[in-house]
Amino acid sequence: MALDVLVASVLIHLMPDQVPVHFNGANEPDRLGSKYEFLVAILFPLCGVFVVMGSKNAPIGKERRWAWGAVAFEVFVLGWILFYLTKALLYDGAPFPEPDLDASRWAAVIGGALCVVAGNLMPKADRNPFFGLRTPWSEASPETWRRSQRLGGYAGVATGFAMIVLGLVLPARLVTPAVLLVLLAGFAAAIVGSYVIYRQELGKQ
Template identity: 90%
Template sequence: MKRLYAATYVLMACDVIVASALIHLMPDQVPVHFNAASEPDRLGSKYELLAAILLPLCGVFVVMGSKNAPIGKERRWAWGAVAFEVFALGWILFFLTKALFYDGAPLPEPDLDASRWAAVIGGALCVVAGNLMPKANRSPLFGLRTPWSEASPETWRRSQRLGGYAGVATGFAMVALGLALPASLVTPAVLLALLAGFVAGIVGSYVVYRQELAKR
């Protein structure tokens, strides 16, 4: 199991390095949005593509799920974490190399309304998940899972409550950004809101853990 976890983190580091290197090699203006046929349809700053680095980092949550998987399924989850990082590397190579080697051909008008709908629907799902989190029992599939939230039943309970608040706030922010911002700014703004929500939940669970330690 430890080797699978180590392989996951090595692949995660490779994914981040590859994405960073490809973005560094790009010109300032590159395709930053792709339609359903994976064809580029909008130009923008190459730094918008830094959001690609968030995908492999999500593997941390898959590893956490593996460590708390039902007995007998831990190895399957650990292999899932490795597979996730391999998928992330393939995704990065496919889309970022397409942006890197863009030949300057005219792009079609992007379907920017799709970004708004994605923000609104994704925000609504975050609100629903945030309302469910305070009632979540310990499970490898759902909840704010960090080493600190897993420390005790009380840290779990308080972390899920805090994660629920963060999820609801993130969801409302995504809906508001999707409806209020210019269409070209919706996707990067929503990604930043999601990142802020994740960070708030993780940091909050650590604060709860330290508070519980202080009571002992």
């Protein structure tokens, strides 16, 4: 967390006063603003505190999993900081040319990779208030939780790979809407699936 805050602080200090603070789907800056708007980037690493707090309530033997979750979160935040703040740093007005980066593609690939990782972790997750497919139906019993997390894991992995492929092959202007549709479809499938599992377990009783 300290490394993330340090990197963000240094990059903001090196920026010109006016930088692009938002990019459209075509990777073109559509709003300029003060570099100090990026101070919000320093807050994101601190969200890792909540992951660390969650580890204190983790069941015995599960602390390592929570620790790796905190590491993965901070690595993702560091990647986000390096991508967006470096892009603003190298924009016109800085001593370097603007890099040829496509935010929508990178967001799709990174987001897809996180979905794949989360999908692989979900079937191993015990019942907890922070992580997993948490619906009124999945939490109805230990068995509905176990089956729902397995289903959610499959949905997460499939959604993640689809996001990565779409981010790499589609035209830039289509990446964001396509990825949003895939995410919505994945969420819907997981939620509906947890309800179906709940009804199946209810029928067995």
